[in-house]
Amino acid sequence: MTLREMVIEPVTRIEGHLAIRVLLDPDRRMVAEAYTSATMFRGFEIFLKGRQALDAQWIATRICGVCSAAHSIASAESLDMALKVSPPPLGILLRNLGQEADMIYDHTLHWFQLAGPDYSESVVRKANPGWLREAGRVKAEEASAYGYHTIYDIMAGLNPLEGRLYLKALRMGRLAREAATLILGKLPHPASVVPGGIAKNLTPGEVSAYASMLMHLIDWIKEWRAVAEDLCRFLDEKLNYVENGLREANLMSYGVYEDHEAYDGKRENMDAWAVKRWVTPGVMVNGEIKTVRLAEVNEGLTESIAHSWYGDWGKPQFSDVDGKHPWNKETLPAPDFRNWDGKYSWSTSPRWRDVAVEVGPLARMWITATAGKISEAGAGCLRFTLPKSSLPEVEVEYRAPSKPNTIERLRARAYFAAWSAYAALGDLEKLLALLKRGVRESCRQPRPPEGMSRGVGMVEAPRGGLGHWSVVDGGKIFRYQVITPTNINVSPRDGEGRPGPIEEALKGTPITEPGEISGVDVVRVVRSFDPCLACTVHVYSP
Amino acid sequence: MTLGRRSFLKATLAAATVSLLAGKLSLVREAFAEVKRGNLHLVWLQGAGCSGCTVSLLNTTYPDVVDVVLGILPGAGAVSIDFHPTIMAEWGEEALKALERAERGLLNPYILVVEGSIQGEPPEGKGFWCLLGSETFEERFRRLASKAVAVVAVGSCASYGGIPAAKGSVTGARGCLEVLGREWASTAGLPVVNVPGCPPSGDWFVETLAHLILAYKGVLPPPELDEVNRPAFLYRFLAHEHCPRATFFAESVFSERFGEPYCMFKLGCKGPLARCDVPERGWINGVGGCPNSGGPCIGCTEPGFPDLFEPFTEAKLPQPLLPPRLEAAIPAARRLERPLETPPSGFPYFSGAAFAAAALAAAMAGLYLRKRRREG
Numbered sequence: 001m002t003l004r005e006m007v008i009e010p011v012t013r014i015e016g017h018l019a020i021r022v023l024l025d026p027d028r029r030m031v032a033e034a035y036t037s038a039t040m041f042r043g044f045e046i047f048l049k050g051r052q053a054l055d056a057q058w059i060a061t062r063i064c065g066v067c068s069a070a071h072s073i074a075s076a077e078s079l080d081m082a083l084k085v086s087p088p089p090l091g092i093l094l095r096n097l098g099q100e101a102d103m104i105y106d107h108t109l110h111w112f113q114l115a116g117p118d119y120s121e122s123v124v125r126k127a128n129p130g131w132l133r134e135a136g137r138v139k140a141e142e143a144s145a146y147g148y149h150t151i152y153d154i155m156a157g158l159n160p161l162e163g164r165l166y167l168k169a170l171r172m173g174r175l176a177r178e179a180a181t182l183i184l185g186k187l188p189h190p191a192s193v194v195p196g197g198i199a200k201n202l203t204p205g206e207v208s209a210y211a212s213m214l215m216h217l218i219d220w221i222k223e224w225r226a227v228a229e230d231l232c233r234f235l236d237e238k239l240n241y242v243e244n245g246l247r248e249a250n251l252m253s254y255g256v257y258e259d260h261e262a263y264d265g266k267r268e269n270m271d272a273w274a275v276k277r278w279v280t281p282g283v284m285v286n287g288e289i290k291t292v293r294l295a296e297v298n299e300g301l302t303e304s305i306a307h308s309w310y311g312d313w314g315k316p317q318f319s320d321v322d323g324k325h326p327w328n329k330e331t332l333p334a335p336d337f338r339n340w341d342g343k344y345s346w347s348t349s350p351r352w353r354d355v356a357v358e359v360g361p362l363a364r365m366w367i368t369a370t371a372g373k374i375s376e377a378g379a380g381c382l383r384f385t386l387p388k389s390s391l392p393e394v395e396v397e398y399r400a401p402s403k404p405n406t407i408e409r410l411r412a413r414a415y416f417a418a419w420s421a422y423a424a425l426g427d428l429e430k431l432l433a434l435l436k437r438g439v440r441e442s443c444r445q446p447r448p449p450e451g452m453s454r455g456v457g458m459v460e461a462p463r464g465g466l467g468h469w470s471v472v473d474g475g476k477i478f479r480y481q482v483i484t485p486t487n488i489n490v491s492p493r494d495g496e497g498r499p500g501p502i503e504e505a506l507k508g509t510p511i512t513e514p515g516e517i518s519g520v521d522v523v524r525v526v527r528s529f530d531p532c533l534a535c536t537v538h539v540y541s542p
Numbered sequence: 543m544t545l546g547r548r549s550f551l552k553a554t555l556a557a558a559t560v561s562l563l564a565g566k567l568s569l570v571r572e573a574f575a576e577v578k579r580g581n582l583h584l585v586w587l588q589g590a591g592c593s594g595c596t597v598s599l600l601n602t603t604y605p606d607v608v609d610v611v612l613g614i615l616p617g618a619g620a621v622s623i624d625f626h627p628t629i630m631a632e633w634g635e636e637a638l639k640a641l642e643r644a645e646r647g648l649l650n651p652y653i654l655v656v657e658g659s660i661q662g663e664p665p666e667g668k669g670f671w672c673l674l675g676s677e678t679f680e681e682r683f684r685r686l687a688s689k690a691v692a693v694v695a696v697g698s699c700a701s702y703g704g705i706p707a708a709k710g711s712v713t714g715a716r717g718c719l720e721v722l723g724r725e726w727a728s729t730a731g732l733p734v735v736n737v738p739g740c741p742p743s744g745d746w747f748v749e750t751l752a753h754l755i756l757a758y759k760g761v762l763p764p765p766e767l768d769e770v771n772r773p774a775f776l777y778r779f780l781a782h783e784h785c786p787r788a789t790f791f792a793e794s795v796f797s798e799r800f801g802e803p804y805c806m807f808k809l810g811c812k813g814p815l816a817r818c819d820v821p822e823r824g825w826i827n828g829v830g831g832c833p834n835s836g837g838p839c840i841g842c843t844e845p846g847f848p849d850l851f852e853p854f855t856e857a858k859l860p861q862p863l864l865p866p867r868l869e870a871a872i873p874a875a876r877r878l879e880r881p882l883e884t885p886p887s888g889f890p891y892f893s894g895a896a897f898a899a900a901a902l903a904a905a906m907a908g909l910y911l912r913k914r915r916r917e918g
Contacts, residue, residue: 008634010627047710052853058840059848062705065594065741091801113629161608170608174600174826181830186820187601188594188741191837199800199836209829333712335664443801523633 003032008519011526018490018531021340022506022522031522034499034506035340036490038347041309045331048480053079053448053472056480057193060468063482065188066109069102069180070461071468071482072193078468079195080265082455083446089260091197091442093431096257096278097210098183098190098198099459100424104217105176105187106462107361107417111224112158112169115410115527118520119231120158120166127513127520131239138234142226151234154227165227172220179213182206197443207431214424218389221418225396228414232407241512245406245505245525248286250355251363252488254297254467255281256460257423260430267456270295275373278423279460282367283352287402290353292371297352298456301325301467303483304349306495307342309335317471318454326469326481327454349494350483356494358501359464359485360529361416362409366400368419382415384422396422404505406528413530448475461485463530489529502529582755583652585644585686586626589679590706590715591658595697596628598741602748603827624649645685651729653754654690656683659699659706660721662714680721691730692754693718694737696747701736701770702845709849719771730758736771740842743820746776770845772817781832781839782813784822800836810855811838818843 004026009019023033044063048056056079061072073095080087087095117123124131135151148154157165177187183200185191192200202210235241259276274281274294282292283300291297302324305312313330316323338344351357368374369382376384380400387393398415401408457468464485471479491500499507506525511517588596600607623629625640632640643649660680687693695718698704706715719734727733737750750773756762766774782788790796790805797804805811813821816839820831832839841851848854 010637011633041713043706043710043712046712047708049710052855055848055852055854058854059705059708062592062594062740065592065597068592068594167608170600171606174603174606177597177601178826178829181825181835183835185830185832185835185837186825187830188592188597189842191832191840192835194800197801199838201801201803201836441801443799445799518636519634 074457077457085446087197101180252357254458254465304494362412589658651691659715701738812841
């Protein structure tokens with residue numbers, strides 16, 4: 001058996017710089033081995049050192065221009081803890097509302113501008129022409145209410161820069177950013193999020209503006225969820241595309257969207273406030289929930305640099321966590337040539353108790369539905385209602401699947417946008433209740449403690465768990481470490497040779513292209529993880 | 543399909559109230575009418591950046607990106623985006639073919655847009671900081687710049703090095719101007735055009751692009767550029783001069799903590815040093831903006847950002863020194879074929895600081911115009 005090597009570089013329609021190397025088995029027409037290589041290094045951890053702790057949020061948010069709201073809130077939570085300040089309830093709700101709108105924008109862009117084109121009529125016509133005949137015959141059961149009669153109509157709607165869904169998503173993404181901007185001031189890179197709360201104070205007029213934008217977004221989400229459900233069901237039941245991106249149910253969620261009465265930013269209360277989030281934190285190994293305690297999720301994390309261009313950082317400083325935990329880590333870049341058997345990526349290999357866990361909307365939905373910590377969840381189901389907007393009320397039911405694959409990642413992303421909208425409605429109601437009681441305080445002044453203190457902000461960015469670990473000394477940053485969700489998903493092999501989640505998901509993925517292999521199945525797997533996407537103007541071919 | 547692309551766009555456009563931005567719209571309309579005669583290509587590279595500038599571009603509203611790229615404005619042609627890593631349909635080698643076409647002169651004319659900074663060689667020449675299709679980013683960038691009709695650095699990273707060039711950085715990150723040099727000129731005789739900001743407003747990019755297209759077609763003179771190669775029509779005034787809270791500054795009513803609605807000078811706002819119209823323009827469709835929503839200006843449009851402006855939250859205006867590498871500022875206009883009028887006020891980079899310092903001194907001396915009781 002001779003394996004055929006294929007290197008895809010650059011992988012486009014994702015955020016940032018990524019190369020993929022796959023070894024294809026031409027006889028069995030499947031991916032035999034896969035390697036993911038992150039090809040850009042900037043070094044935030046290094047240049048954050050020594051800066052004022054209160055400034056860190058404005059620098060750290062600039063790690064990513066796509067999910068900058070999540071970075072600014074993770075950074076602010078990390079500093080809430082390190083600077084020992086508890087944001088007031090109004091400030092917590094405003095942070096949530098900003099992040100919920102941001103999540104809707106981000107998932108919209110991923111679904112329609114980045115991953116969507118791979119399922120569009122124009123790409124499918126080239127790569128899998130057989131699919132189109134089938135698509136024209138299959139009725140769009142749920143999306144017919146929105147004017148899509150067959151799956152073919154949905155695929156045509158996804159056509160880059162021409163399709164109705166593609167174009168609508170561009171504008172809906174902007175509307176969601178507009179709603180987020182109302183609170184965050186600016187997106188990308190929020191201006192108003194600070195440790196201790198948020199500098200923005202909404203006027204009653206702005207509350208109505210946000211609510212009105214949200215209702216328009218809910219209209220959009222109803223259509224999107226129906227389209228997503230029909231397309232995913234088609235890929236699943238009619239095309240049996242289930243082995244694309246398949247891996248074990250090893251998942252991790254940090255949880256997100258705080259409870260405004262529970263969150264106090266204190267490490268000792270971490271489990272209590274985190275479990276009350278709209279999205280439940282937790283780790284699942286082989287389909288079983290191992291923990292829903294955020295403190296345990298945090299303490300179980302380690303980072304390996306065995307296949308990454310970094311040097312060892314030696315003796316750990318804190319003994320209550322592993323030596324390879326981010327609180328102990330130093331970033332020591334050691335650039336070198338790429339060696340697929342040795343060091344081949346700028347990404348490190350984060351693991352939870354030695355397991356390569358996958359993060360993202362699928363992990364969030366699955367763990368929240370299974371853990372049953374909130375009233376809408378139970379027995380692997382999440383049930384909620386999107387109220388009447390200009391479209392009728394819709395009952396939404398999300399069922400956790402049996403195993404993660406590309407289809408389930410796409411499906412969960414659409415449902416998570418719906419869940420975020422539902423959470424935003426709930427938070428808006430709580431916000432109004434506070435305003436009615438005359439509450440105005442959105443921010444508290446942090447007083448940096450004497451000596452050294454530690455903080456962690458673990459929230460969900462659109463593409464999965466995002467952690468900012470800070471060590472503050474005398475009001476200045478002594479150490480700052482970030483593990484992004486893409487860092488986890490695109491991680492290379494670790495010290496024990498265990499592949500990262502995308503590498504695992506690629507292995508065994510069948511090649512469905514009948515003719516020459518362009519790698520469309522491979523990029524579909526990669527994009528289903530939404531590796532830190534950015535956005536879109538789109539390619540126009542005259 | 544119940545609603546075709548044409549009718550969808552038409553409906554959306556009809557719903558748009560364009561009168562507010564009529565000036566901008568007509569500029570863009572003319573620009574694209576000009577382009578109709580020949581396709582203009584865009585090649586958009588991403589170096590050490592975060593894709594924030596790309597997202598920001600999507601924030602433009604009237605016209606929005608769909609309008610611009612499809613050329614649906616009356617009488618307009620289309621702009622073709624031949625390479626953009628986050629959006630293009632192709633991947634891998636197929637994607638890189640667009641860059642090869644540009645290098646071989648098959649995408650003539652093209653504007654090279656750069657997002658993110660350009661990193662240097664790692665020590666000992668081993669490995670790389672940033673790759674673009676098995677080549678270092680800098681090699682690609684230099685080759686593509688040599689054939690471009692204009693090079694537009696979008697965002698502070700591509701303009702000056704920005705965040706990846708902050709103190710402590712190990713990657714040798716620089717902006718396009720520094721890599722190519724101040725004397726460098728595009729095939730159309732233009733120097734590097736900077737549209738800084740972290741990220742810049744999407745409108746700024748669209749307006750700059752429109753101006754460049756018109757200049758290339760000979761309809762307008764090339765845009766006037768300031769000392770750091772920013773289009774003067776966008777960066778003439780300070781954030782402070784555009785700020786809706788500036789009246790409180792004049793009245794010496796200051797916010798003491800975040801969340802209060804007054805001038806944020808005491809909270810460290812750098813509006814008196816940074817050239818930016820976002821406080822007046824808003825961020826998306828007139829919504830948001832930094833001081834508008836309680837966030838102090840942190841100077842993101844300026845050379846030296848972020849180091850020069852830290853600590854962000856301390857009421858301290860730094861000596862506004864240009865970093866050494868940008869000190870030999872030659873107004874770009876001097877090198878253009880057609881001499882441009884110097885604007886009456888010039889672009890005194892230091893005026894904002896002087897103004898702020900004077901005003902601060904006045905405030906400190908107790909020359910309050912009016913003292914307001916702060917609401918509880």
